[in-house]
């Protein structure tokens with residue numbers, strides 16, 4: 001048994017033994033937990049990954065005449081300024097207001113540029129008051145001109161995370177990166193055995209006031225992060241799905257852009273890559289044992305992100321050792337894996353923190369309040385009006401065609417019914433393809449006679465049990481005007497068109513207005 | 518030689534490629550094909566003695582031919598060695614090395630561009 005005070009004394013004397021979490025795993029394997037608990041004083045953890053729930057409070061100081069900032073833009077990225085007169089919060093995922101730039105330069109990129117000391121364009125609008133008469137500002141600032149630039153991240157350092165793949169035949173662009181169709185790849189995001197909260201799974205040492213490494217500078221844990229959850233299933237003491245989180249803060253003026261980067265997830269949006277490292281004092285054998293956890297002992301679950309719903313099915317349980325080999329097997333398929341977070345940078349974070357402590361520059365703190373390890377669940381948002389499923393909407397009686405039909409007959413069907421798409425089905429009513437008026441016109445021009453030669457076999461469909469919003473997104477994404485509705489057996493049940501959708505969504509919006517008035 | 522064929526829809530039905538194969542005794546290997554009602558492009562590996570003549574012939578019949586001599590350039594300042602690009606590469610030109618840094622093998626790269634768009638740091642560019 002050691003105390004934090006004793007460990008700090010050793011750090012001061014320059015004889016504390018500090019290991020990274022990866023080194024600790026090896027040390028315990030060789031020397032056993034008992035020796036490790038006695039000899040090792042601090043284990044440093046590290047992670048470097050996309051943490052969307054991040055941002056910073058900025059204080060600009062008063063202009064003359066002064067202004068009460070109402071809307072604030074930094075390099076065209078809006079910072080929330082509904083706090084006092086000259087404070088604003090810039091969130092990492094905020095998009096650029098210039099639609100041509102949009103996702104390519106957002107809040108996260110702005111934060112990186114501030115930390116790099118770059119000049120930033122500041123544009124402010126205000127309504128003017130007796131005490132703050134000024135109505136607009138256009139100027140250039142940099143981080144040195146700000147009174148405060150304090151990073152406060154509501155949710156960082158997720159304790160474990162979901163692993164993503166995609167069963168559908170379309171490429172998905174998600175916060176887990178690009179997911180190729182038909183289980184084309186797998187994306188994961190955790191530093192595994194180096195990850196802070198996997199090394200202290202019951203929060204026995206981490207709490208409000210814990211001093212940490214944050215983006216190259218010193219930071220602090222403010223408490224549990226948003227969405228903090230403690231009740232999930234555990235294997236080897238660590239949760240198998242996203243669980244604990246931390247709220248962190250740090251002075252941006254002391255950060256280093258080597259350890260914090262603005263990024264863009266393709267067709268998803270901006271996010272901030274954050275390097276965070278937490279020192280764990282080895283107070284006893286239990287803590288020593290927990291920090292010895294290896295990639296192999298950390299279980300995680302693979303989910304199908306092809307399902308755009310809150311509850312996605314688990315495809316497989318795996319672990320970080322397997323994932324790091326670059327491929328895993330699911331149902332006989334070998335799937336390539338790749339990390340979204342940088343393990344190399346995570347190692348650098350843990351090494352850097354180790355260096356700080358070993359050289360007597362960084363001391364441990366006694367947390368005021370430990371992070372709660374019980375009683376927290378992450379509850380869903382229930383929407384009063386449940387989302388409408390495709391099967392709940394009234395679709396017109398479906399008009400279909402068979403693959404053996406003559407083109408001229410099909411053309412007549414389209415014209416007589418005043419429609420543009422016709423699903424093609426087999427004798428059991430199962431979907432085989434789709435034809436549009438364009439296909440038919442093309443076929444006639446080329447002198448093709450049989451429908452099966454001109455129909456599109458790769459059809460974008462709507463399933464009966466999918467919510468209308470998911471289909472609306474699909475119509476937008478593929479820029480199509482309509483798609484067939486199929487049941488579980490792939491039998492065609494109807495057609496839904498962009499018009500149907502906009503009518504439905506239009507109605508909902510009107511109703512919502514009534515409620516809010 | 519590796520080339521991109523780009524063509525408009527009215528060409529789809531003409532037997533240009535098979536004519537070229539017969540005329541110049543060359544072999545074709547289609548590495549990728551993206552064909553839509555608006556036209557299409559194919560990545561082709563052409564081999565044989567008369568490759569250059571065959572390319573001229575194909576161009577004369579209305580297919581636009583773009584030789585592939587693309588080089589991938591990674592900005593090491595921007596790259597954080599996350600590895601997000603690794604599983605996207607169809608030809609295994611990107612891999613994670615022993616020390617966890619991410620390496621790209623330009624000889625294997627076919628310039629498909631999957632990795633460029635998906636890199637969160639926009640660290641990769643393809644230069645001709």
Ligand code: SF4
Nearest residue numbers: 596597599600602636
């Ligand atoms: S995705 Fe980009 S940042 Fe990540 S390893 Fe590849 S090149 Fe580097």
Ligand code: SF4
Nearest residue numbers: 606626627629630632
């Ligand atoms: S451009 Fe394509 S082939 Fe080349 S490295 Fe990137 S993903 Fe691989």
